[in-house]
Amino acid sequence: MKLLLIDDDTIDRMNAKRSLQQPGLSTEITETASAEEGLKLALNQHYDLILLDYQLPTMNGLEFLITLRSTDTKHTPVVMLSHSDDDELAISCIEKGAQDFITKSEVTASRLMRAILHAQERHKIESELRNSRELLRCLAEVDALTGLANRYMFERGLKHALPLAERQQTGMALLMLDLDKFKNINDTLGHPIGDALLQEVARRLQKVIREGDLLCRLGGDEFAILVHNLENLELAERLTQRVLHTLQQPLNIEGNSLSISASIGVASYPDCATDTTQLMKCADIALYRSKDSGRNQAHFYSKELHDRIQKRLELENDLRGALQRNEFVLYYQPQIDTRSGKISGAEALIRWQHPSRGLIGPDHFIPMAEDLGLIVAIGDWVLTEACQQFQHWRETFNAIDLQISMAVNLSALQLDDDVLIGNIEDIMYKYNIPHQYLELELTESAVSKNSALSTQLLQALSDRGITLAMDDFGTGYSSLLQLKTYPFHVLKIDKSFIQASSTNSEGEIYLQAINAFAKTLGLQVVAEGVETAAQKSLCEKLQFDRMQGYYFARPLPAAELEKQYLLPA
Numbered sequence: 001m002k003l004l005l006i007d008d009d010t011i012d013r014m015n016a017k018r019s020l021q022q023p024g025l026s027t028e029i030t031e032t033a034s035a036e037e038g039l040k041l042a043l044n045q046h047y048d049l050i051l052l053d054y055q056l057p058t059m060n061g062l063e064f065l066i067t068l069r070s071t072d073t074k075h076t077p078v079v080m081l082s083h084s085d086d087d088e089l090a091i092s093c094i095e096k097g098a099q100d101f102i103t104k105s106e107v108t109a110s111r112l113m114r115a116i117l118h119a120q121e122r123h124k125i126e127s128e129l130r131n132s133r134e135l136l137r138c139l140a141e142v143d144a145l146t147g148l149a150n151r152y153m154f155e156r157g158l159k160h161a162l163p164l165a166e167r168q169q170t171g172m173a174l175l176m177l178d179l180d181k182f183k184n185i186n187d188t189l190g191h192p193i194g195d196a197l198l199q200e201v202a203r204r205l206q207k208v209i210r211e212g213d214l215l216c217r218l219g220g221d222e223f224a225i226l227v228h229n230l231e232n233l234e235l236a237e238r239l240t241q242r243v244l245h246t247l248q249q250p251l252n253i254e255g256n257s258l259s260i261s262a263s264i265g266v267a268s269y270p271d272c273a274t275d276t277t278q279l280m281k282c283a284d285i286a287l288y289r290s291k292d293s294g295r296n297q298a299h300f301y302s303k304e305l306h307d308r309i310q311k312r313l314e315l316e317n318d319l320r321g322a323l324q325r326n327e328f329v330l331y332y333q334p335q336i337d338t339r340s341g342k343i344s345g346a347e348a349l350i351r352w353q354h355p356s357r358g359l360i361g362p363d364h365f366i367p368m369a370e371d372l373g374l375i376v377a378i379g380d381w382v383l384t385e386a387c388q389q390f391q392h393w394r395e396t397f398n399a400i401d402l403q404i405s406m407a408v409n410l411s412a413l414q415l416d417d418d419v420l421i422g423n424i425e426d427i428m429y430k431y432n433i434p435h436q437y438l439e440l441e442l443t444e445s446a447v448s449k450n451s452a453l454s455t456q457l458l459q460a461l462s463d464r465g466i467t468l469a470m471d472d473f474g475t476g477y478s479s480l481l482q483l484k485t486y487p488f489h490v491l492k493i494d495k496s497f498i499q500a501s502s503t504n505s506e507g508e509i510y511l512q513a514i515n516a517f518a519k520t521l522g523l524q525v526v527a528e529g530v531e532t533a534a535q536k537s538l539c540e541k542l543q544f545d546r547m548q549g550y551y552f553a554r555p556l557p558a559a560e561l562e563k564q565y566l567l568p569a
Contacts, residue, residue: 001027003029003047003048004030004031004049005032006031006034006052006056006064007053008034010033012053034056034058035056038050038052038064039068042068043068043071049078049116049120052064052079054081054089061080062096080093080098080102081107082101085103085105089101099122100122145195146201148217149215149217151217153214154214154226158279158280162279171231173226173233174227174267174283175266175298176223176224176264176283176286176287177263177287178221178222178262180260182197185258196253201247201260204246205246207246208239209225212228212229213226225243230268237298240264243264248261261295263295265287265290266298282301289308315368318354323374323377328350328385330348330382331350331351331555332557332561334548334552335405335526335548343566346404346405346407348406350366350382352364370413375414376414379411379414383427386406387406387428390431390433390437391431392558394432397567406438406439409471410441411446439490440466444472444473455485462487462489469526470488470491470492474494474497491514491518493511493525498549499531501538511538512542524545526545527539529549530548530550531551535549
C-alpha cells in the first residue's frame, strides 16, 4: 500500500508511521511537512491514500482538499488528521472530499487501519457512483453512434450561446446539415453500412470545425454546428465550404466506394433572429432551400427566402387535398405526323386549377407531389382521366377513322409501385383502350434512378404492346446505355436541341445523327418544342416521325383540341 503522509509535526509523523508498521502489513510511506510539496506529489504520483494534517503552516486541510479536488482526476482517498475533535470541522472536511476524519489522540494501529480501510471502501463506492454518473451523463449528452454531442447537448448549448454572445457583443451562427439521399444507402446497402458512414462523416466534420465550436448529431442523418465568436458571416461561409468539400471526398466503407454530399442551412445571430426558436426556424428554412435547389450546397437565411419557403409550404398543404377536391385538370397537346401534317397523337398534361392562385403548371407541383408521396395517386388519376377522354374521342370521332395515340407521363416513383401494371390493365380494360394506342413517357433521369425491378416492369409493359417513349432525350448522361437496357419504342428529342439547331448548323448535324441512330434501332423520333416555321421545315427535312410544339398548338382543354384537330373541316 502506497501512502502519502503530509504533516508538519515530526513527532506526529513518527507516531503515524509507527502505527502503520505492523506485522503482515506492507506499506510504502512517502512523507512531507509541506502542503505545497504534498500537492505536487499527490498530483504527479499514484497513492492509495493520503494522510493529511488539518493544520499546516501555509494552508489548512479544507483549502488543501479544495485545491486537490479541483485538479486531481484520480480522486485519491484522504483521511484527515487533527488535534481538534470539533464535529462541525469533521463534517466540513468530509463534505469537501475527505473520506474520514480522526483526531491525533486516537491514532493507534487499529484505529488508523480501520480509518484507512473505511476510506478505501468509501472511495471505491464513490468511484463507482462517479462512473455511474459519468455513464448517465454520456447517455444523456453524447450520441452513442458517433460520439458527438447529441440533441440534448445541442439544445442546451444553443440556449446558453445566445446570452453569451449578447454579453460579449459577438455574433454566432447555426449550421443545420442533412446528408443528401442517405436513405438510399440504408435501403440498398443496409443499416450497418449506413452507421459506419455516419461515423466517418462525424470524424470528417470534427476535422473542419474550429476549436470551441459545438458539433452535434441531432439524429438520423441530421447534424448541427454552433459557431461561436463569429466576427463576420464570411467565417461561416468558409466553414460551409470546408464541410461541403470534405464530404465530397470519396469514402470507402467496408469495401463499398460511396459518394456523399450534404445540404446546409445557415442562420446567424443577431442578423436573422434573437432567440433560439427563431434561429432554428431560420436555419431550417435555409436548409429547405438548399434541398429544393438541388442539394449539395449551402444557403443563408434571408427574408426573401423565408417568404418563398412559406409560400411553398402553403402550396404543399393545399396540394395534399387537391385530388380529393377535384382540382386537377388535363390539357392535351397534339402531335403532328411529319409526312401527312395530320394529328397522330396527343400528350396528356396535368394542370392544377388552384382555387386562389389560378392554373398552375406541372413544373411547379409535380416535384412537390413526389416529395410528399402523392405522385402515385396523382399518376393513377391522370391515366384514368386520359383513358376516359380517349374512349370518348374514339367513340365520338369513329366516323373519321380516328387513328391517334394517347401519351401519358410516368414518374420515376411510379416505377416502384408494384401494382402499376395491374392498375394500367384495369383502366385500359374499363375504357376499352387497345394497348397499341397507349404511350407511356419516361424521362432519362427517371429511368436512371430505378432498379432491375423497373427494367422487368417496363419489359412487361412492352410485352403487352404498350408503347414506351423516352422523353427529354439528350439531357441525361447515359442515353445509349438506357436504350440498350430498356425496351423503348420512341425517342422524344428535348426541345432545347430543336430550338438551337434552327440557327446552328452543328445542331442540325447532331439531330441528323440522332435520327439515323434511332432509325437503326427501329425507333420512332418525336421532335418537341417546335415553335417556328423554320423549325417545322427542319423536322420535315430530317424526316422525323412526329412533331409537337407551340407552332401547332399549346396544351389545350379537351374540347378545344377536338374543335381544332378532330372535328371534320
